[in-house]
Amino acid sequence: MPSLSIDPVFLPPTTDTSVLLRRLRRSRSVADTYAALCESDFNTSYDALRVWVAEMKERDELHQAIKTLDETASYISALAPQAEGHTLDLHAALIQILTALSIEQSDNERAALTAAVALNLLAQEPRRKDIPFLQLLGALLHDIAYLHSSRHEYRQAEREIEKSIKIFERLARLDASRYAPAHVMALNGATAIYRNRVRQAELLAHYQAATTAYLQMVNAGVEDAATRLVDSLRDEGDTLARMGRHREAIQYYSRALKYLTKLESDFTLRQLELSISLGEAMLSVSAMRDKGVHLLNTMLHKATKINALDQHRRIVDALYHAKSRNLDILSLWHKIFPR
Numbered sequence: 001m002p003s004l005s006i007d008p009v010f011l012p013p014t015t016d017t018s019v020l021l022r023r024l025r026r027s028r029s030v031a032d033t034y035a036a037l038c039e040s041d042f043n044t045s046y047d048a049l050r051v052w053v054a055e056m057k058e059r060d061e062l063h064q065a066i067k068t069l070d071e072t073a074s075y076i077s078a079l080a081p082q083a084e085g086h087t088l089d090l091h092a093a094l095i096q097i098l099t100a101l102s103i104e105q106s107d108n109e110r111a112a113l114t115a116a117v118a119l120n121l122l123a124q125e126p127r128r129k130d131i132p133f134l135q136l137l138g139a140l141l142h143d144i145a146y147l148h149s150s151r152h153e154y155r156q157a158e159r160e161i162e163k164s165i166k167i168f169e170r171l172a173r174l175d176a177s178r179y180a181p182a183h184v185m186a187l188n189g190a191t192a193i194y195r196n197r198v199r200q201a202e203l204l205a206h207y208q209a210a211t212t213a214y215l216q217m218v219n220a221g222v223e224d225a226a227t228r229l230v231d232s233l234r235d236e237g238d239t240l241a242r243m244g245r246h247r248e249a250i251q252y253y254s255r256a257l258k259y260l261t262k263l264e265s266d267f268t269l270r271q272l273e274l275s276i277s278l279g280e281a282m283l284s285v286s287a288m289r290d291k292g293v294h295l296l297n298t299m300l301h302k303a304t305k306i307n308a309l310d311q312h313r314r315i316v317d318a319l320y321h322a323k324s325r326n327l328d329i330l331s332l333w334h335k336i337f338p339r
Helices: 018-026 030-038 042-058 061-078 085-104 108-122 129-148 155-174 178-221 224-243 246-263 269-282 288-304 309-324 328-338
Strands: none
Touching: 018 030, 018 042, 030 042, 042 061, 042 085, 042 129, 042 178, 042 269, 061 085, 061 155, 085 108, 085 129, 108 129, 108 269, 129 155, 155 224, 178 224, 224 246, 224 269, 269 288, 269 309, 288 309
């Protein structure tokens, strides 16, 4: 994938930000920062914020930059909970930049949360097609595609990068000097995602062949073949889940557990991890969501019983996300910008 949307090359400034930048550098409070941003048009404010963040990164003061962005966004939220117009766009811009910074720092949990917040803000005014809306949505989708790609979730990443490409292609027709670089970088991102998905499909084919071979070995009574079969079924399930093919993943996880419970009469860490993977896949299938929650709650008790702290944390995170619809960033952006 290319650089994230906060890269200065992604959206080169096309406005005079000098006055606003001086105010941002001198700002001593979030109220001052907000007031300065409000007095400029959106592109000038957005450009100045991006330039300021780049300056803070160069000075190794990114932590302070994130703190200021976060506090300013919270200030706007408290000041104008039902914001609209320029205030709403500024709020969304702050959160979009925070999303990119979180991804850059490999804080994927925070990135998913802030992306959902930004998309919810953009969704407050339906049927928007104005330039501030489009460039924020295009940047968000570009970064979310990077997030999903880093998790090997290429199906989701493809959908997001394709929409980002269409948005910046449309904007580039209006202002090539500003939006053509983002269009090119999104195209480069798509190439990388497609290439990775081809490799993923090849990996799946490898696991499918291995599963067939090990199954034949199990039927022939070959020693240790069942253990290898379980591993192959699990790997196949993991690959299918990353590809978004959760119903198929459930089948392979279930088969793996069936063989594993025959091999291990007592409940083991291996059974726990497979059961968690099965539960997570179930959460992604609406008809099986309740069963997934039930299974994960059962595994929560088992993880506590065998003192599996990492697995316990994984279950808690999965159940938390299952209850928080705000984190379903894929469904959010489809509602904002339907096909």
